[in-house]
Amino acid sequence: MVKVVILGQGYVASIFASGLEKIKAGKMEPYGVPLADELPIKIKDIEIVGSYDVDKAKVGKDLYEVVKAYDPEAPESLKGITIRKGVHLRSLRNLPLEATGLEDEMTLKEAVEHLVSEWKELGAEGFINVCTTEAFVPFGNKEELEKAIAEDNRDRLTATQVYAYAVAQYAKEVGGAAFVNAIPTLIANDPAFVELAKESNMVIFGDDGATGATPLTADILSHLAQRNRYVLDIAQFNIGGNQDFLALTDKERNKSKEFTKSSIVKDLLGYDAPHYIKPTGFLEPLGDKKFIAMHIEYVSFNGAHDELVITGRINDSPALAGLLVDLARLGKIALEKKAFGTVYEVNAFYMKNPGPKEMPNIPRIIAHEKMRTWAGLKPRWL
Amino acid sequence: MVKVVILGQGYVASIFASGLEKIKAGKMEPYGVPLADELPIKIKDIEIVGSYDVDKAKVGKDLYEVVKAYDPEAPESLKGITIRKGVHLRSLRNLPLEATGLEDEMTLKEAVEHLVSEWKELGAEGFINVCTTEAFVPFGNKEELEKAIAEDNRDRLTATQVYAYAVAQYAKEVGGAAFVNAIPTLIANDPAFVELAKESNMVIFGDDGATGATPLTADILSHLAQRNRYVLDIAQFNIGGNQDFLALTDKERNKSKEFTKSSIVKDLLGYDAPHYIKPTGFLEPLGDKKFIAMHIEYVSFNGAHDELVITGRINDSPALAGLLVDLARLGKIALEKKAFGTVYEVNAFYMKNPGPKEMPNIPRIIAHEKMRTWAGLKPRWL
Amino acid sequence: MVKVVILGQGYVASIFASGLEKIKAGKMEPYGVPLADELPIKIKDIEIVGSYDVDKAKVGKDLYEVVKAYDPEAPESLKGITIRKGVHLRSLRNLPLEATGLEDEMTLKEAVEHLVSEWKELGAEGFINVCTTEAFVPFGNKEELEKAIAEDNRDRLTATQVYAYAVAQYAKEVGGAAFVNAIPTLIANDPAFVELAKESNMVIFGDDGATGATPLTADILSHLAQRNRYVLDIAQFNIGGNQDFLALTDKERNKSKEFTKSSIVKDLLGYDAPHYIKPTGFLEPLGDKKFIAMHIEYVSFNGAHDELVITGRINDSPALAGLLVDLARLGKIALEKKAFGTVYEVNAFYMKNPGPKEMPNIPRIIAHEKMRTWAGLKPRWL
Amino acid sequence: MVKVVILGQGYVASIFASGLEKIKAGKMEPYGVPLADELPIKIKDIEIVGSYDVDKAKVGKDLYEVVKAYDPEAPESLKGITIRKGVHLRSLRNLPLEATGLEDEMTLKEAVEHLVSEWKELGAEGFINVCTTEAFVPFGNKEELEKAIAEDNRDRLTATQVYAYAVAQYAKEVGGAAFVNAIPTLIANDPAFVELAKESNMVIFGDDGATGATPLTADILSHLAQRNRYVLDIAQFNIGGNQDFLALTDKERNKSKEFTKSSIVKDLLGYDAPHYIKPTGFLEPLGDKKFIAMHIEYVSFNGAHDELVITGRINDSPALAGLLVDLARLGKIALEKKAFGTVYEVNAFYMKNPGPKEMPNIPRIIAHEKMRTWAGLKPRWL
The missing domain is CATH 3.30.360.10 (Dihydrodipicolinate Reductase; domain 2)
Structure with missing residues (x-):
């Protein structure tokens, strides 16, 4: 079982949720999921336990209702999860949406604590970040990041950075958690976060899902x-x-x-x-x-x-959503392996910008085989 | 040094000869040659020592003259080699060319002996077969092949099959020779020829150069x-x-x-x-x-x-010609390794139809790395 | 009102029928119909009164059932027309279908009479020929054609040729009919048929609908x-x-x-x-x-x-079907104009091979304007 | 004979000059020239009499030298024309070139007079404007334009606007001149210039050559x-x-x-x-x-x-240059017809943005026929 929390219930997350449930119900082939059911953790073992957004029109709604707007054939098994309020920090700027976020009511530090406490309730193991693309600046070192949180520096931080920081706090407290960063904000490529992850029992996969x-x-x-x-x-x-x-x-x-x-x-x-x-x-x-x-x-x-x-x-969205079905499971496998920090073997295949910072892009066809080996599977052609 | 004989002085062979000489003269980069100068045998070590054709307009001409018709910038260093008469066996059928071949004057068995004796003179080590695409039927077993030669069965044999048979005879006599089959006729995929090669100190690469x-x-x-x-x-x-x-x-x-x-x-x-x-x-x-x-x-x-x-x-032709610059050298390396028969590691990257018969196609990106390893080079990304 | 008979109830004819009914019911825009509702005869004035086929699985079925196999959203207004038996003359040769035709029971001459009598009952004004592409030889002169019918020469005639001949007989008897030949068999380009049409009050549009x-x-x-x-x-x-x-x-x-x-x-x-x-x-x-x-x-x-x-x-099929919605109406307009024979102005826009034989292809953009002028509409840009 | 002055001796003008001379010398077919030699004024009747530029590296050089940089096979018949200094007005801004212009030494009004006097010497009949794309604002009425010139308003005017104004002055004085505006700056679409042209015996073709x-x-x-x-x-x-x-x-x-x-x-x-x-x-x-x-x-x-x-x-450049060979000649024909102002029939085929302002784009295939008719030629397909 992998208990997953979604950060950003937009197109990708909705197709992810919809396709996942259809596959679990045996109504759809797992096309677009690279490892299909080869992993010891099966697709049916993935459970979405929570979802966050900052679009006023979504927060408080049932997950099923939101997903249906993106996929008219959304399965009813999505009913019963309520979209919770996350952090926006200008992430909806210039978009035709009204934003609502925890930071409207509290400091960022308090928001982090709020999230951590919700996640404990949910028993979350993996976090999938599919927020809107942000304007951001990487931190480079952990101290800068911690300072920005402490000083409630809303101009310096983005939603993704706050979420990743919160997952680190959560992982430290509960003994482990995986953060899949599928958007361009640098997390697996920001030494600040990799360092933080290593000391927090956190696994980061990133950055920017390799689709298209x-x-x-x-x-x-x-x-x-x-x-x-x-x-x-x-x-x-x-x-x-x-x-x-x-x-x-x-x-x-x-x-x-x-x-x-x-x-x-x-x-x-x-x-x-x-x-x-x-x-x-x-x-x-x-x-x-x-x-x-x-x-x-x-x-x-x-x-x-x-x-x-x-x-x-x-x-666009299904291409990324299919990868997330693997990444959710590989996150748990990485936790079991205690591979804290970030995992290049996974990133090199699944990410446009594979962290850590110093590592190169390699041909995807070869990266796939290396990733299989890392995950304990036989390579297909090597 | 690798002494190379060309079988079929058409477009591909002419671009091969022209580009090779330009690279040897330092006038052109070895673009399109996968292993460039990474091999212990360098590009400048390749020497064309003979060339065969069956087009009446080419036989007897100087190599330089023939190449110039395909590449107006052919280098003069190609002068001095005279195109010799090969075997056609209907290979020019329906083409607007007049054919002339050894078989017009002697039996196929005699033609084979004639070729072997010429090749001894030339000191040939590698043979590059770039005849015109033929209508053919594979042999399957060595006995059938030997019978067809013995019986002078001109309807059963193609030029490529006769050439490959002749190279086997030559290899047996001189202790080794490589046959690169860059056209679709099955040689590396015909157990008859692979068996013959193993007992003749012959290396076959084939079939059908992987271009386009x-x-x-x-x-x-x-x-x-x-x-x-x-x-x-x-x-x-x-x-x-x-x-x-x-x-x-x-x-x-x-x-x-x-x-x-x-x-x-x-x-x-x-x-x-x-x-x-x-x-x-x-x-x-x-x-x-x-x-x-x-x-x-x-x-x-x-x-x-x-x-x-x-x-x-x-x-089309440069794509194949560039591969031949590697294959000529890999043939010699295979001889040095006594890898008689055929070499799947080489074929899987360079050939459309990699022999031996029972072996599959694999992704070229992976085949390339395996081929490098076989050739004693470090893989690039593995 | 234009009463239309379909010859060959395959993909094109089925999309034609389905789309036509949807437009008539106001459920679909007339996209793909070049003249939309600009003509004095409106789309809603087209009525399908009969349909012929030679596929054993279709003859005797309701039109609605047949159309539904091609378009799951076929409207029920198609119900009530039974597919009648036509002429095949090898037109299903080598296709995975069992053929049944009038010629299995009678001579071609009798088949023609049979068809003419059915059409009189139906009150048909236009015929749309969308048979399967045939192997054919044009006739060139009317006498050859008439001889082939008289001699029941089944090797010489194709289904399209027999249908066109029958429409001519019908037109002569009832005072006028239009034959739209949307397949490659030469009818508008065969002087035999154009001559026959002129003396029979028949209008031919053809050949081979200009789609793709x-x-x-x-x-x-x-x-x-x-x-x-x-x-x-x-x-x-x-x-x-x-x-x-x-x-x-x-x-x-x-x-x-x-x-x-x-x-x-x-x-x-x-x-x-x-x-x-x-x-x-x-x-x-x-x-x-x-x-x-x-x-x-x-x-x-x-x-x-x-x-x-x-x-x-x-x-493929909608592209042609949309043109047929115009051609059915232009056929009636041509009859009203007594433009017997064939009409180059129409053919030059709608047909790949615009008859009569001696006339050239011209740019479609210009042909369109000329066709509008012929049809009494204002050119759009001229 | 048409005496032509080039404004902006860049890529397009150089290919124009080079191709023109090759065609005149019978060394090249007039491919890419829509009307080839159908007009009463033949291609060989076009004579380049002057050329202007504002690139310091070009001004003062021989036309042949400049053209050769763009086309190594420039014909020597281009020798003998010296590139003269034009007006830049920021047109080289942000480009890796050093600008030099008449306005560095005099007011814009003086520059206009200077140009007019040079053109009288050259006996120019047509002007081809192929300056670099400019940032501009159209004038809308003639008074604004005249005021900007009078006030030496260098921020308001672009090189093209000054050139067009100068050609108007020149046309008024000598009795006629044509200005072909092949770049996006609005001239034929700016009522200010069309009005000015009408009262100055000037013909404007424009705007923005319809290539690509x-x-x-x-x-x-x-x-x-x-x-x-x-x-x-x-x-x-x-x-x-x-x-x-x-x-x-x-x-x-x-x-x-x-x-x-x-x-x-x-x-x-x-x-x-x-x-x-x-x-x-x-x-x-x-x-x-x-x-x-x-x-x-x-x-x-x-x-x-x-x-x-x-x-x-x-x-890119040959596509436009070929059109200029027609436009130079059509300019003279328009002068002969006293079609002062702008000519929509010409613009609709040759220009991306056919003036005057209120006129629409129409299909080019139809525009071509209308343009032929205007020019006294038979339409090809109408």
Whole structure:
């Protein structure tokens, strides 16, 4: 059994909840869940015990009602969990939503204590952070982070940072907890949090779930690198109509994507081929099914120039939600292994920006095999 | 030093010869050569010592003249080698070329002896077979093959089969030789030849050089498999304007492509997703730079349907020629290791249809690392 | 009011029937119907009065039941029409269906009389031919056609040819009828039928409904021609999973597509740019939503080479069905105008192979305006 | 004969000059020139008599030297024209170039007089404005414009506006001159300039040469509109490596593209389908050959959803340069016709933003025919 708390009950979390329940009920195949039922902890062992949000229209509502807005075929087994109030700290800024958060009524320190006490009640083991993309600055060292909390510094902290801090306090008190950071805010890549995790019996997976075009780009670049083809340039566009794309039209937030290892190109090719890789725009009717377009030009043998173009329509939220079904379980496995801090073997496959900070991107196809080995499974092809 | 004989001085062999000389002269980077100069045998150690063809317009000409027709910037260092007469056995059937071959003057057995004696003179160590795609039937056992040669059975044998047989005879006499089969005719996948190779000090690499869309498809399918995305269908088209595409308009030959492990889809996905993967047509102005188009549809988490489309312009001959620069050297390394028969570790990365017969396709990204290990190099990411 | 009889109750005819009823009931917008409700004859004026097929599993069934197999949301207003037995003449050859036809019980001449008498009962005004693609040979002159009917020459005639002949007999007797030939068999391009139509008060629209990639190609080629860009080559693939694609895997039928004005390229560019434009394959899971891929390479100013690639997923049957909603009404308008024979102004926009035989393809964007003018509507942009 | 002065000797103007001379010398086909040699004024009748720039590295150099930097095969017949100093007014802001302009030495009024006097010497008849994209604000009425010049208001005016004003003065004095505005600054769409032109014997063509993806989009949207397909959304990206794309990374300039009739979508579809159509980024190795990607989703008959994706590599400068070869000649024809002000028939085909202000975009395929008629040529298909 893994008891899971959701932080941010938006599109991804709702598809996660809906798909999970359908699989548990035997009504759907576990497609999109990389490890399906290979792990000792089965999909049916995952139990959602709590959910937090800061959208006034969601807080206090039943989970089923919220999920249904994203997936009309949400199963009724989701009924019975009430969305609780979390922390926002400007995370809904510029979005067409009204925010409500614990910090409206208390200090951040008090909010942390409030959350910890709720989580004890819920018996939470894993936390899945799928808040809206935030404008943030990493801390770098633990002292700065602790100071910001102590001083109630609301301009310095983001919701994700407060949540991760609260999970650390909780883990310390109850003997262990896992925090899956699926959004771009640096947590597994912020030494402040990794250090804190190590001394708090906390496991961090992060950062930024590896969905969409980036992991595919990674494997295609690896493919070219292995043939010693010289990449001249890479252009990659993404456009979508969900709230994540809307949030990225907010320039400050978009910058937060820039902390993403732009070194993915250099990590895989061995040189920094000129590239333009960016979420590009918001186009409402595309909905959650984004359109991607990628162009790669390279030099082959005898100076020949080749070109590849990849386009696609990809459902954004299900791609991430499927990974979360693994990550929830791998979190518990990491706790059992006492792998406190962060786990590169897991991050390298599941995350766009695999922590810890100093570690590189590697081809996903190879990362997958390493992750399997870490999780005690046989590699598929190695 | 590796002394190499070319069998079939067409587009691929000419780009191979031209690019090789340019790299040796320091005038070009070894792009498209997967192992570049990482091997103990360097690119400059490769020496072309002989070349065979059956096109009346080529036999007797200087190698430089022939190469220049394919690459106007062919280096003059190619001068001094005269194209010798090989064996055709209908391989130019339906092509707008006049064929001339040793079999016009002697039996196949005599032709084999003739070739062996020429190769002794040349001191050949490696043979690169880049004949035109043939209509063929594999032998299955050595006795059938030997019988066909003995009986001068010209309807049963193809040029590639006769060449491979001759190389075996040569290897037995001189103590070792490598045969790189870069075309679809089954040699490394024909137990008849593998058996013959083992008892003849011969190394076979094959079959069908892994260029173009197929290895990329392999890595993309692996990418999807690792995320447990359920592939609904795969369509892949190729159209080009070089002689290889012209040859494939000949229906009988096209069938020979069908012996290619159509199991690539099953090998990588674990199930046989419906697919249409075929060279599609000949369109002269495309020349050697083929156009590829691929469509893949799959199911992601919570039943979401995604689609990928990959298109590209890829120079066909350089893609294969670059691999040959490695294969020529790996052949010699295999001889040094006495790895007689065929070498799956090499084939799995470099070949569309990796022999021996019973072995599967695996993701190319992983095959590359295994091949490096086999060759005594450090893996890059494992 | 236009009373319409359907010949071939397959995918296209079923989507036509279903969509038509939904629009008539105000439940759906007339998207995909070029002239929507601009014509004096409104969409709600179209009434399906009869339907013919030769699939044993369909003949005798209620139209509603048959349509529902193609569109689960078929409206119940389709109930009450029974599928009647038509003529097959090998049109189901090599398809996984059991055929039944009037010719199994009588001569073709008798079948024609039988049909004419049924149609009189139904009061039919327009006939929509959407049979399966046939292997056929055009007649060229009326005498040959009449002879084939008289001699009951079943090897010479196809179902479409017999239907068209029967409609001519019917039109002569009742004073007028329109035959819309939406499949590749040449009718509007066969002088035999055009001549027959003129003397029988019959209007023919044809041949081969302009759906899918071809009309788009036409407009893109016109776009390039108007800028005097020199087209080097055109490759166009189509792959689908409906019965029409399955039928085209039958080589003989596929040839019938070759009578299609391959001169579309020459008509629009003014020279015959090398091209490969073909339906390519059958891939069942694609269903009715085909995948198209097109590559065009051209020379621009100062010798620059440009490339365009167009890919898409296009629902095959709705694209044609929407055109039929116009053609049914334009047929009646042509009868009112006594435009017996065939009407190039209509064909040039709606048909891949616009009859009569000697007439060229023109840009669809211009053809549309001319067709509007013919139909008494104001051009939109001229 | 048409005597032409170039304003802005960058990539487009250099390809224009180079290609023009090659065609005149019979060394190149007039591909990319829509009207080729159909006009009474032939291509060989165009003579470049002067060229202006504000890049310190270009002013004072020979035209041949400048053109050669863009086209290594520039013909020597370009020798003998010296690049003269123009007006910059911040047009090189944020670009890696040092600017030099007449306004550094005199008032704008004096600069205008200086230019007029030079042009009289040169006997100029047509002016081709291909300056770098500018940040600008249109004037709206003539008085404002005249006031800005009189007051030497350098913050209000852009180089293009000053050039257009100067050409008006020149036209008034010599009896006629044509100004072709191939960049986004509104001139033909600014009533201030159209009014000025009418009273000055000046012809304006503009604004913003219709190259790249936009006119193709126009024709594809028209194609869909004519079939009454309901467009759900349109995404269009462009990325390139020439100076024009670099300039657009400057946010203020990029905004100037926004004055472009965003109503192209509404003009052609009849409703404002949600769209994202923007130049997206700068990627140096792409050079002048930009990469475009477009995605269009629409509803067809019976509620079916279709998708089209168009990608391409398009040489930016030659596409525009080819149009200029027509526009230079059409300018003279307009002068002969005394069509002072602006000419919608010409603009509708050749310009992204066809003036005058109140006129809509129409399908290019139709605009082409109307333009031919205006120019005294037979339409091709009407």
